[in-house]
Amino acid sequence: MKKTSGSFLKISVYRRRFTGTVCSIIFISLFCLIFALCFFTTIWADNRWQEVQSSFMTLEQQKRDRSEQLENYVNGIYAKPSLMEDTKTLFESTSEQDYTRLREENSARSNTQIAWLPGDMRKLFVNSQLKVNAVTVRSPEGLKIIWLDNLSGNMRVTYGLRGEWQLIDRTDRDTVLESFEVRSPDSVMKSLGTLTFYGSSKDIYKGSSQAYDWALIKGKMISYENVKGEREREWILTASEKEAFQGWFLWKGRLPVFHFEFVNSSGDSEYISAVDIVSLWRANGAGAATLAVTVLVLAAGAVVVAFFNLQSEARFLSHIMDMLKTMEHGSFVEVGTMVMKRGGHYNEYTLIADALSEVSVKLDGYIRKEYLLKLKQQETAMRALRHQINPHFLYNTLESIRARALVLKDRETAEAIEGLGRLYRTLIRCPEVISLQKEVEVLEMYLKLMSLRFADTFVYRVDIEEEAKDVDTIAFWLQPLAENFFNHGMDQESEFNLLMLEAVKKEEGILVTMSDNGRGILEDRLLEIRKNMVEGGDDPGADIGLRNVYMRLSYFYGEAFSMNIKNQAAGGLKIDIFLPALPGKE
Known part of the structure; x- marks a missing residue:
């Protein structure tokens, strides 16, 4: 016997479980990876924020240092009388000529060399840390601009908003570094104006x-x-x-x-x-790569663990399937000798295997004692049923009656007798298994005879789909169902009694329906008939026709077969018989 493969991938239930497990692991891994990536992205963004904040604080500290140095420079102007005197002169001058004249007057009055504020400011312009590019002197007398001419290297003073100030790119001095109010050296209550230092944001x-x-x-x-x-x-x-x-x-x-x-x-x-x-x-590529590799390794480990766990389970299930296949061939004793290699494991599968071994031995004895005996009894009952309708002398008698009817020129009677003889010959010579078409032909022989008997009150109709005609079935089960109609359902007082037979192809078999417009059956009696049909009864003669048909079809088709009897809403009885497709048949 061919053994079942031990690979769980060839077992659908484990293949689905493994596929579902792998999909779940992938989904959970992706979820964890995305969650962890979002978490670490927040941390990396926070680290970047701290770097930016540190840089900003450095710039702010540089700004404070620059403001402090400029303030110290302005305070230094006050500490130098000669420089303060020139600063006062620059604030009070209205033009370059006026500034030169006032400086000459200061020089004539002073015993020492007078200071020059723009020249003293040169150290501010060349200081790379201060980044001063221009200084404005604002006073009621007007605006003066002190700046360094990079071409000549000389300090320049420009009066007013026009002139060379506009010729110089303003982006070089777009940021106010610091601004100070300058007081008169003669009176601190008097303000000379404002001294403002400019720089370039690009340089800063x-x-x-x-x-x-x-x-x-x-x-x-x-x-x-x-x-x-x-x-x-x-x-x-x-x-x-x-x-x-x-x-x-x-x-x-x-x-x-x-x-x-x-x-x-x-x-x-x-x-x-x-x-x-x-x-x-x-x-943060190293951290992201480490995170991805970690999740990938954990996912791969989970898949490997799931693989070996399912492989171990599949080994037990394969053994059980081998035992069941052996039982399908009726080798119950051999199943009892199949020993499972547990490998130190003891679980529900081993319990099932042990139970199957014990059941197979007991079932073998039970089948030999009970099932085979019951089959023999059924075979004997079927032969007895056939012998009941197979008296040999009947053929000669029917032929004699038919000959006499022909002599008397009664052709209708002769045809009826001929049909009856043909029906009985078909039943006797018919094999156990025939097509549904042949079975319907046997039924029509019987219905034609009943049409002669009830010529004025009975009509029948047979409708069989082409797909259903070649289906295999057992012989002689439709006629007993029709016979029940004439014995129990037909209304003798009615002028129109109809019996219909339909057979249609379904996805998993054939649905055969026999219906009539007769008297129907009381519900209590119908329940009793259904029970006796399926389970049998103590009365040997109770519904033996239905019981016999049900048992024969059930033995032939198996558990998928069904037979249902019910009353129709419009009147009459309806019997639905589902014939499942046999193995190997389409």
Whole structure:
């Protein structure tokens, strides 16, 4: 006997379990990976926020240091009388000529060389930490601008808003570094004007960090040297419009971008950085790869464990299936000798295998004593039934009556007798298994005889689908059902008695329906008939025709066969017989 393969992939129930397990593991792994990735992405974004904050705090500290140095410089002006006197002269002058005249007057009155404020300020312009590019002197007498001419290396003073101030790129001096009110040396109550120091935001923030994209926003983007591309610049501009100082937004509705925003101490500009989620993952590629590999290894381990567990279970099930296949061939004694290799395991499968071994031995003895005996009794009963309708002398008698009818020129009687003889010959010579078409032909022989008997009150109709005609069935079971109609259901007082037979092809077999318009059966009696048909009764003559038909069809077709008797709503009786497709038959 061919043994069942031990691979669980060839067993549908385990194949489905393994497929379901693998799909579940993949789903859970993906869920865990996504959850962990989201969790670590939040951590990586927080780390980036701390880096940006550290850079911003460094810039703010540099700004405070710069303001402190400029304040010290202004205080130093007060400490030097000659420098303070020139500062006062510069504030009170209305033009360059006026400034030169006043300086000459101061020089004539002084015994020492007078100071020159623009020249003293040169050290501010060349100091790379202060990043001073221009100084404005504002007073009621007008505006003066002190700046360093990079071509000549000389300090220049420009009066008014026109002139060379407009010829110089204003982006070089777009940020106020610090502004101080200057008091008169003669009276601290008197203000000479305001001294304002300017610098370039590009110089101030240049090189603050190269680790990420950032920009300075002051109404517009004024410093973005670290921004790598146009896309990153759009991120920063979009972030500048957000109310929150940090958080996520979808760029163009598909790419998550995380932004950070810090407002400087003066409140006139914003330090903004933005990074997309893909860049975060790339920047932390080692961590992301470790996370993915960890989840992959755990998932693969779970699949391997599931594989070997199911393989172990399949070995037990394969053994049980081998035992069942052996039992299908009737080798119950051989099943009792099949020993399962437990391998130290003892579970429900081993219990089933042990129970099958014990049952097979007992079942073998039971079949020999009970089942085979019952089959012999059934075979004897069937032969007795056939012998009841097979008296040999009947043929000669019928032939004699038919000959006499022909002599008397009674052709109708002669045809009836001929039909009756042909029916009995068919029944005697008919094999055990015939096609449904042959069985219907036997029924029609009987119905034609009954039509002669009840010529004026009985009509029958037979409708068999082509797909149902060649189906195999047992012989002589439709006629007993029709005979019940004439014995119990036909209304003798009715002028129209109808008997119909239909056979239609279904997906799993053939549905045969016999119905009539007779008297029907009382419900209590119908319940009793159904019970006797299936279970049998103590009365040997109780519904023997139905019981005999049911038992023969049940033995032939097996458990899928069904037979149902019921009253019709319009009157009469209906019998539905489902004949399942036999193994090997379409």
